[in-house]
Amino acid sequence: GAVVSQHPSWVICKSGTSVKIECRSLDFQATTMFWYRQFPKQSLMLMATSNEGSKATYEQGVEKDKFLINHASLTLSTLTVTSAHPEDSSFYICSLAGAFTDTQYFGPGTRLTVL
Amino acid sequence: DAKTTQPPSMDCAEGRAANLPCNHSTISGNEYVYWYRQIHSQGPQYIIHGLKNNETNEMASLIITEDRKSSTLILPHATLRDTAVYYCIVRVADGNKLVFGAGTILRVKS
Secondary structure (H helix, E strand, C coil), X not given: CCCEEEECCEEEECCCCCEEEEEEECCCCCCEEEEEEECXXXXXXXEEEEECCCCCEECCCXXXXXXXXXXXXXXXXXXXXXXXXXXXXXXEEEEEECCCCCCCEECCCEEEEEC | CCCCECCCEEEEECCCCEEEEEECCCCCCCCCEEEEEECCCCCCEEEEEECCCCEECCCCEEEECCCCCEEEXXXXXXXXXXXXXXXXXXXXXXXXXXXXXXXXXXXXXX
């Protein structure tokens, strides 16, 4: 399967600051990337879907101006949490899919803690 | 999206086969059944998927009933490292979107 990396693996920031999380495909051209959020003891919730070179499609209830997604290339997508608040503390996970595969591959996740 | 129903938790003895059931009675004819697992504090890991035939790979086997309303994931020789949350997901036919349910917590015990 595809190898997916995320950076950073964990981050602690102050309330009001912005945090950028990178998701990279190391060996796979990802035409579509997904961003999920997972709160403690809960399942994954899809936040948005992005196709390379296009604007992301956000799920209902996810603020697009707060969670900025950029999918600039077939190997890189970034999620920026703007003006983070403690309630944004969560585990953020990206996944990717290619044009010729039915399978979605996930990154290792980024633990965000907002103080 | 077709919904899935899984037991909240299961225990399995190390070295024995782990059989994880999943009900998806509203599955459409062109929807696949996917299985992922998530070990604590990691991203989900793809295990296997199928449409209507049984499938096997190096990790597991997937048995889908003839009416496709349910399936079973089989880990033939469970190890302690197989302890994880296992998600059964029916994928929408027109895209890659995966909708995660609560999954089954599998505890493998020595």
